[in-house]
Each structure stands twice: as structure tokens, then as C-alpha cells.
Amino acid sequence: MTERAFSVTIDGETQVVHIRREGEEHLVRIGDSQERRARLDQVRGPLYALRLGERTIEVMLRRTGEETQMVVGGAACDAVVVDEARARLAKLAGASSVGTAKRELKAPMPGLVVKVLVQPGEATHKAQPLIVLQAMKMENELSLPHDGVVQHVGVEPGQTVEQGQVLVVLE
Template structure:
């Protein structure tokens, strides 16, 4: 079985074969012997053998792994407690691409991530904005939260109005 996995903006090619709990997993040409034991629906214990010499077996490194799907269809893989976002783009039908909200081309539609009140609109229509520039301040969960541009662009639509309450998912600003 072959997959293409997007991790941290890089595509990795992964091939695997199985024998019981034992897998041979090749990542970008490097093959690892892995014993994978499932704990529950999300959690795995992996013992990964580092390649040893022919006369001495390699070390076996223990990893506690937890895997959850996130809202964009990607997987969040916690290795120990370190989260890594993995998009499975291979032949599997449920591996879908990012929706383009952050990277790439096409309009960026900034929506309210939670219900709240628009406190300030920091940009005007036609204004050029840079990635990570604050666009709108929304008060929610007792805090003021700055919502920022995902990438460089021009403000084409402003739906947010100061002082107005918005529902989660309400369209606030569109960047072209």
C-alpha cells in the first residue's frame, strides 16, 4: 500500500507491507521495521527498530501515538504529546486536501471561529494586507481575539460590523 502524506508543507511517500503486528514502512526511501499494537480507536504503541548492523540488532524505540481526525479531514498525530498534522492525499477517498484557507491561491474567506461580538474592524475594503496581519477583533469566551490574514492579499469584502454579534462560521472578511 502506498500513500502520499503532507506533513509540515512537505510531501512524503510512504509504502508499507504487513505481517501480523509487524510492518515494514518505507518513508522517502528509508525502511523501518515497526511493531504496531493498537490500544484503542485512537491510540497505538509503536516499537520502531532503528536499522542495525548485520551482527547486532538495532535499538527499538518506543512511541506512544494518538491519532484524531480534525475538521479539515487531516489527521492530528500526537507522537508522545507533540502534535503533528498529517494530510493523507493518497488513493484513499477520505484523504482530502486542505480547503485553501491558508496557503495557495483563491480567495481567503475569514469566518468567525466561535460565536462572539465584533469589537473592531482593522482594515478597509481595497486595503493590501500581509500574512498574519490582524484584520478583525472578536470578543468571545471573555477575551478579545485578533483574527489574522492567512496570506498576503487585498481586502475585497467586509461583512463584519463593529458592535455586532456573530455566530460561529459567520463570514467576516474576504481576501483576494
């Protein structure tokens, strides 16, 4: 069967989770660990029964976009789950990390800011151009792979930026 990989970030720590379907169950491997048999069955609403090997755990899941709120054994946490290929592309495109509460658009290369297409407080959608950056005589529209609200714009038209410089921060 085909294996899929996901980048999962919880409390700022990211792990790659590999999942392969085998009949009614899945084989799950986190990072370089051994595969474990797993099955997730919906009980009702957001309540699920997660079976890992011989152990069953009640889990509550609420998904909004890429973010998933989880309650496991009474402990709540927020996770961001992104297809691993998308996570690698986002990193190359300048996102500081996929899976943080605040998402940063960083300059992928040195250049000149031609246009700032958003302002603080503005809602944005995934892949929406946020900044136009001129580099190597080409204009590049820069975006992030998720929705958000602009918290901060750190540049203005005509400004020269360095690779890795934060251009826009979304919440």
C-alpha cells in the first residue's frame, strides 16, 4: 500500500508521521521509530477511540483547517497537521515553520520589495499573494500555504531585504 507522510507540530515540536493502510488498520511510524498498528474509530461527534496495538485511548478531535484541537487523557493541545510535501514546499517558500500559532513569511532571497499587498488586521487565504519581491530582475509574488490574519507587516515598498528577513506575520 502507499505510504503517506505528514508533518505534525505540537507545542512547537515537529515530527514526521508516516502512515500506511493495511486492511482496516494503519501502520504508523513517528520519525525513525518502529511501525505500530493503529486504528481510529469515531464513537460519536468529536469523540474517537484510538487503538494503538492492544491499548485503546479516548481522543476528542476538532479540526479547523490545518489545526486540530486534541484532548487525550484529559490533556488538551493544538496540533497542526500538514502533508509532508506541502510542509517542505512551505519551508522552501520561506515559511518559518508550518504548524506554529504565528506564521511568518520570510524573504526566500535578497531583493527589493515592489508591493505590499496586505495590511495589519486583514484576513488572508492560503496562497494569496502577500508581497511582491523583485530578485534577479524578476518579480515574485510571495504567499503562505494557509489562511490567517495579518498581525504585522515588517517591510514597505522600495525597501531592500535580506534572505530570511521576516516580511509578514500571520496569526
